Amino acid sequence: MKNIKLLITDLDDTIWDWLSMWYNSFLPYFTDIKEISGIEEDALIESFKKLHQKYHSSEVSFAYNDLVGLKKEDKKNIEQKKSKNGRSIIHNYYYNKKHNLNLYPNVLSTLLKIKSKGTLIVGFTESNSFFTQYRIKTLDIDGLFDSIYTPADVGMPKKVKRYYEKGYWDLKDTKIRILPKRTKKPNPEILLKIAKDYMVPLNEIVYIGDKLDRDIYMAKSANITNVHVTYGDNINNEAYSLLKRVTHWTKSEVEREIQFNKNINNKTIKPDYSIEDFKDLLNLFNFIPWKIIRKLK
Numbered sequence: 001m002k003n004i005k006l007l008i009t010d011l012d013d014t015i016w017d018w019l020s021m022w023y024n025s026f027l028p029y030f031t032d033i034k035e036i037s038g039i040e041e042d043a044l045i046e047s048f049k050k051l052h053q054k055y056h057s058s059e060v061s062f063a064y065n066d067l068v069g070l071k072k073e074d075k076k077n078i079e080q081k082k083s084k085n086g087r088s089i090i091h092n093y094y095y096n097k098k099h100n101l102n103l104y105p106n107v108l109s110t111l112l113k114i115k116s117k118g119t120l121i122v123g124f125t126e127s128n129s130f131f132t133q134y135r136i137k138t139l140d141i142d143g144l145f146d147s148i149y150t151p152a153d154v155g156m157p158k159k160v161k162r163y164y165e166k167g168y169w170d171l172k173d174t175k176i177r178i179l180p181k182r183t184k185k186p187n188p189e190i191l192l193k194i195a196k197d198y199m200v201p202l203n204e205i206v207y208i209g210d211k212l213d214r215d216i217y218m219a220k221s222a223n224i225t226n227v228h229v230t231y232g233d234n235i236n237n238e239a240y241s242l243l244k245r246v247t248h249w250t251k252s253e254v255e256r257e258i259q260f261n262k263n264i265n266n267k268t269i270k271p272d273y274s275i276e277d278f279k280d281l282l283n284l285f286n287f288i289p290w291k292i293i294r295k296l297k
Helices: 018-037 041-054 072-080 089-099 107-116 129-138 188-198 212-221 238-246 251-263 278-284
Strands: 002-004 006-009 120-124 147-151 175-179 205-209 225-229 273-275 285-287
Touching: 002 205, 006 188, 018 041, 018 072, 018 089, 018 238, 041 238, 072 089, 107 120, 107 278, 120 188, 129 147, 129 175, 147 188, 188 205, 188 212, 205 212, 212 225, 225 278, 273 278, 278 285
Parallel strands: 002 285, 006 120, 006 205, 120 147, 147 175, 205 225, 225 273
Antiparallel strands: none
16 A cells, blocks of 8 residues: 555535535525515525625625614614524524534544544635635534645624634644635645755655545645545535525626636546545555654745
8 A cells, every 4th residue: 555644635515514504594594684684585595696706705604784774773683682592693504504504424543543643634714714614613623633734714704793702713733824815726736835944855745635537646746645525525516506696706706717617617526535425544654753854924
């Protein structure tokens, strides 16, 4: 088996089930707002889409003050009106988001085994740094990753009520390495940067991800051994259909994605390995210690 000193992994829908978290928090939130406001579904969908595009994230749905079409009374009800479970609409949104965030089976035990061998574990995600740190802290896995490369935040809504003191979501043991705003995959240069930062040869690195056209294509472009996790690559469901309707992607970004897929349409993207269970990594590679050569700034 190939010796691996550095494991680089995607996070959303590879380490944890992001789509389920998003759907199970957004759908009841959307349904409640539609009910109290009387706004037609298509109009409310368009309002959320504009909100998400304004902040370049589909995770700022909580910024209801920026939703077009809501009356002052509607906004008051979102904050104060109690449902049968005793929570307000906005409280229920946060509650569902927190309680529907889960690691995939065997992810934690597998990463702990790999970490115990002294192998570096690094995350690379498109999600903004705040939401990435939120998930790490909520899942109580600060320190499981040596570092995470994540885009800088593009700004948070000013009218949103703060429930936690400033700095609450900052990580203590996992180093957050900030990338330029709106960094997108596929971006093989980031993988090469990570390899350079830790001074690890490409043949001693493995990259793991759930999307063939982004993660695997990117790793292959960087000439890095890659593993496709099949359980996270599920776009033919109700959750993904709803996400597409309110996505923060702009028209130009969607067109760029279409053009990218068109360019690789005649090229078969074959991962080096495919796994259905995260623990299968332990059967594919020999994870070995990374010796610190220099201290990163």
